[in-house]
Amino acid sequence: MSEKPKIGIYWCSSCGGCEEALVDLNEAILDVVAAVDIVFWPVAMDFKYDDVRKMKDGEMLASFINGGVRLSEQEDIVKLLRRKSQLIFAFGSCAHMGGIPGLANMNDRETVFNRVYREMESNDNPEGIVPETESLVNGKYKAELPEFYNSVYPLDKIIDVDYTIPGCAPQPQTILDAFTAILEGKLPEKGSVLAPNKSLCDTCPRKDTKPDKLTIDVFRRPHLYDKLDDGRCFLEAGIICMGPATRSGCGERCINANMPCRGCYGPPDDVKDQGVRMMSALASIIQPDEEEDIQKVLETLPDRIVPFYMYGLPRSILFRRKMNK
Amino acid sequence: MSENGFEPKIVAFVCNWCSYGGADIAGNQRMNYSPNVTLVRVMCSGRVDPEFVLEALRDGADGVMILGCHPGDCHYIEGNYRTLKRYNMLKPLLKQFNIEENRVVLDWVSASEGEKFARVVQAMNERITQLGPLNWDKVSSER
Numbered sequence: 001m002s003e004k005p006k007i008g009i010y011w012c013s014s015c016g017g018c019e020e021a022l023v024d025l026n027e028a029i030l031d032v033v034a035a036v037d038i039v040f041w042p043v044a045m046d047f048k049y050d051d052v053r054k055m056k057d058g059e060m061l062a063s064f065i066n067g068g069v070r071l072s073e074q075e076d077i078v079k080l081l082r083r084k085s086q087l088i089f090a091f092g093s094c095a096h097m098g099g100i101p102g103l104a105n106m107n108d109r110e111t112v113f114n115r116v117y118r119e120m121e122s123n124d125n126p127e128g129i130v131p132e133t134e135s136l137v138n139g140k141y142k143a144e145l146p147e148f149y150n151s152v153y154p155l156d157k158i159i160d161v162d163y164t165i166p167g168c169a170p171q172p173q174t175i176l177d178a179f180t181a182i183l184e185g186k187l188p189e190k191g192s193v194l195a196p197n198k199s200l201c202d203t204c205p206r207k208d209t210k211p212d213k214l215t216i217d218v219f220r221r222p223h224l225y226d227k228l229d230d231g232r233c234f235l236e237a238g239i240i241c242m243g244p245a246t247r248s249g250c251g252e253r254c255i256n257a258n259m260p261c262r263g264c265y266g267p268p269d270d271v272k273d274q275g276v277r278m279m280s281a282l283a284s285i286i287q288p289d290e291e292e293d294i295q296k297v298l299e300t301l302p303d304r305i306v307p308f309y310m311y312g313l314p315r316s317i318l319f320r321r322k323m324n325k
Numbered sequence: 326m327s328e329n330g331f332e333p334k335i336v337a338f339v340c341n342w343c344s345y346g347g348a349d350i351a352g353n354q355r356m357n358y359s360p361n362v363t364l365v366r367v368m369c370s371g372r373v374d375p376e377f378v379l380e381a382l383r384d385g386a387d388g389v390m391i392l393g394c395h396p397g398d399c400h401y402i403e404g405n406y407r408t409l410k411r412y413n414m415l416k417p418l419l420k421q422f423n424i425e426e427n428r429v430v431l432d433w434v435s436a437s438e439g440e441k442f443a444r445v446v447q448a449m450n451e452r453i454t455q456l457g458p459l460n461w462d463k464v465s466s467e468r
Contacts, residue, residue, distance in 0.1 A: 106421075150467050276375045276418065283414035284407045289396070294413050304418035317379040319465040322423040 005061035008040035008052070008081055012074040013101045013152055014067030018092040019043045021169035025176065032179055036061070049077065055084045062087040062182060068098045068314060069153040073146035082159040089178070093168035093264045095155040098314025100168070102152045105313045105320035106305060109150045151320045164193040168264035168311060171251050195249030197269050200261050203248045209233045217287040219301040222260060234260040240307045245271060245278035262310045273317045275308030333453035335362040336381040337390035337446065340370045342400040344392035346436025351443045358443035359450035362390070369393070371404030375415045378429055383461050388428045388453040390445070395433040427452045428459065
């Protein structure tokens with residue numbers, strides 16, 4: 001048996017981009033692998049759940065879990081990993097805030113199943129079969145599937161999370177800083193998000209072009225605006241850039257590619273609801289004062305969910321939409 | 326109280342300079358209005374971050390009122406214009422979350438309008454009684 005600290009990596013409701021991000025460490029991943037023993041990583045290596053069950057409690061130094069929790073299987077495994085690991089890291093936007101799959105909280109199990117299994121144009125499902133937790137195959141073999149929950153949950157609504165590595169996907173530097181902190185025993189206070197606690201605007205390469213008094217009289221969508229590359233503050237043009245309500249640390253990759261921030265690093269510590277905080281900030285700089293004119297400006301912004309909750313709907317104060325029953 | 330025994334919980338954010346004064350007058354003059362409203366005094370209606378409204382709804386309020394000075398009368402000159410903008414920004418979000426429009430209202434009550442304060446609170450109480458409970462904890466806890 002080696003004496004290197006043991007590490008587990010698991011995915012829940014996510015796209016695989018977070019595993020990709022680990023591989024994107026390039027040569028640095030060799031240093032990581034040299035320093036730790038990966039004992040569980042279903043995507044990349046052949047381990048079974050039973051291997052984890054056989055471990056002693058707290059045997060693993062840390063588990064990195066990406067993805068929100070949507071299935072009972074995911075809940076079981078993250079609870080198992082919690083027992084077997086000294087530290088749990090929520091890895092990436094989905095584990096942190098629900099992420100893009102978290103937009104499903106605008107629907108529930110029934111409407112998701114209807115759309116995906118019954119109505120989808122490409123489906124061939126005349127009997128309208130949807131997944132059941134238990135069913136009989138050939139009339140005699142019992143088959144089980146995990147339960148599909150009504151909502152997507154950020155990891156910390158299911159288990160106690162020690163640290164969060166934010167991002168969709170976390171940038172190599174964010175990941176390396178986190179690994180270094182673990183191996184050198186320099187982790188900050190429990191519960192911390194491992195990225196700078198300042199807003200993206202503070203580190204934005206375009207920040208000097210932000211006018212002293214910013215006002216908005218029309219909202220524009222990026223794909224309909226032909227001056228994205230003029231190097232000026234996006235908000236000045238009425239393009240929603242989540243920078244003011246988003247944590248820095250991503251290296252401003254979107255901004256440098258002439259696209260506004262969508263908020264994947266989540267809000268700084270003092271913000272409870274990234275989306276509504278951003279809405280509040282934007283609303284207060286709307287130019288006109290008369291209600292009728294305010295509404296005219298707001299008509300150019302028909303949606304409140306995707307622009308503001310692209311990554312954080314399950315982390316929002318209201319958590320999910322109310323369904324008509 | 327409605328026939329089914331439902332008593333709405335209403336949270337009202339009232340500005341220190343106008344609407345709280347209005348509430349004070351309503352009280353001094355012994356005006357009748359619904360006791361279901363809990364007042365939260367803020368220095369300016371512009372201090373009411375939409376986060377406060379959402380937290381109130383999540384934590385059990387069936388309705389939320391934001392009461393401020395009439396436009397042009399703000400103690401801080403433009404605070405209530407910001408309130409108006411934030412309120413108009415917030416409303417479509419509530420609609421997308423499928424929360425009935427009337428559950429969150431904005432109104433202007435000056436420090437002399439005790440009668441108006443009593444009237445808007447009473448009207449709010451009737452509307453929410455009709456809508457029934459919001460029960461957000463049930464919405465968010467259903468597995």
